[in-house]
Amino acid sequence: MTGTEVKAPVTPGVRLGPVSFVWRPWVVCVTLLLAAATFLVFCVSIGVGDFPIGLSRVMATVVGGGEQVDQFVIMDLRMPRALAGLVVGVALGVSGAITQSIARNPLASPDILGITGGAGAVAVFLVTVSGGTAAAVVDSVGLSGAALAGGLGTGLLVYFLAWRRGIDGFRLILIGISVSAVMEAVTTWLLVTADIRDVARAQAWLVGSLDNRSWDDVGVALWCTLVLMAVVTVVAFQFKPLHLGDDVAAGLGVRYTRVRAVLLLCAVLLAGVAVSAAGPVPFVALVAPQVAMRLAKCPTPPMAASGAVGALLLIGADLVARTALPITLPVGVVTAVIGGPFLIHLLVRANLR
């Protein structure tokens, strides 16, 4: 742009009582298309297996109809896994969108902020140290619950360590890196001292997997995610001005410290829920917001679209992990194999522009 002409705002605002937002049809369109694509892949994923079921029959069963056999195979056997993928994907996508927005940095994903590392360390501890308190903990709250607590605790630790008259995004990332490193060191040491059979189990958990999910596993994660998403939706409206920087946001009347703390807590909890349900699936939280941002042509990661991309990515990766390869791999391997090159692609493109 060469001139100094000022354009009138092209996007009209919408006001509903105390809430107001800018009406962006393109973002809504993209989000709806992504949701539709996610549903399609969800149904395809359910249909694939030792007992293949056609897409139309899957859809009929998912929305409530369908034959008895299909209902059994789908609702009892395959639905938990697919639903776990959906929930974990959404949780990771939204969590990544929040952390990346707050830190104003695409590197800031739950993987890097130590949340997944902390959850992993706790889980590996419980898997490898048998007997005594560890067994009692697993019996009472389950491995997932303990991992969730580990992730939450680590997230809070990072937040408090990074707190110094406020939170600075750069400091948050660096503290996260160092806390992650401690957690990884602990995990490594636990793996070295453990029995090889436990190691295989712990390693499979550490890479992120959707195998053998039951309705019990999914139920908790589903409800937690729904509640957290509701909180995020309400708070996110307060959040927009934060991209303008702390001072501007404060000037606009946003109590940024509180809003940010609540959102960050939601992000940590979402990541923790995801980790407890599927293990630390790498890269979804980092990639999904970046993809959503580009598709929706937003300057910052859009929450809803990030969640949809996360789900699409995770279910798609699980489908690939189960069907396309000679050996069955955990979904985390596939997301990392997609995610690494994607990050490099982002980098190279940004540099060549």
Added chain:
Amino acid sequence: MGTIAVERPVLGGVTEARRRVAGSVALVLVLLAAVVVSLAVGARALTPAEVWRGLSAAPDPDQRLTEIRLIVRTVRVPRTVLAVVAGVALGVGGALIQGYTRNPIADTGLLGVNSGASFAVVLVIALFGFADPFQYVWFAFLGAAVAGVVVFGLASIGRGAGNPLTLALAGQGVTVFLAATTTAVALSDKASLNALRFWNAGSVAGVGFDVIGPVIAFIAVGLVLALIALPALNLLNLGDDVARGLGVNIVLSRTVGIAAVTLLAGAATAACGPIAFLGLMVAHTARYLTGPDYRWLVPYAGLLGAIVLLVCDIAGRLLVRPGELDAGVVVALLGAPFFAALVWRGKFRSA
């Protein structure tokens, strides 16, 4: 980091140089003391006199001395030598990489050398069934070098070449990709999984001179290259344009420097496994001690690296007796809080 290496005023120059020499002498003495302790401490504690007799060549019919000799020569000496050599390599590598990237959070681990080495180790164990470190150390080195070159190449494409975050992102991308493929291989092959978990902890124990020999050769070449690259590094830190104006061949000196870093980090990683934070930690300490002049900073970082790795290894032998904590784990437990403290004191600014 945008530190600008400006010579100190001439008035203070003599005392400054004297102080730096005295400092390096002190570091060497500390290192020697650590070496002695490292030879003496372990599952079987020895007195310095016993260590000396174990080292000396004089034959002795005493049965007990043979045992001491065995411990000292086949266990303690290789372990100590490796800790010193790898420590120097990682320290010098860390200081150089911070200099070349002007990035205060740069660490040789960031270059992807760790993941490249683990991937190569797991791959050759799964494919050829290698079990002896002597067989796979070459592949570990190859993997480390290739990953390092790829990451640095990606980070120097186009505009982002000077941006600290670019290197971190490139390193992260390659690392995650390689880590995933490593896990995929390890999960389908139990032997490589078992080897991986020990190798991954980062340890200077249990490696013989058959491995240490080639590693020392690579590190020696890396140190020579580092020596060649050093004078230009101060000028490079004045900014590319100024350096070019002062007659520095920027591409050449970068290439030499990065080759040195890759050789040093790759060889150390091949022998010990991934040891994160060491280079970062000692580079910052060295800068604190010497100021921004890389001709002093880099040797200091090398000495400090050897001391820290050796002390961490000794601490690991003492902390969880009768077991052992791997040196890499101790370094991480020490380095991460150090790093967090640096961050907290506002040493790093966002780019």
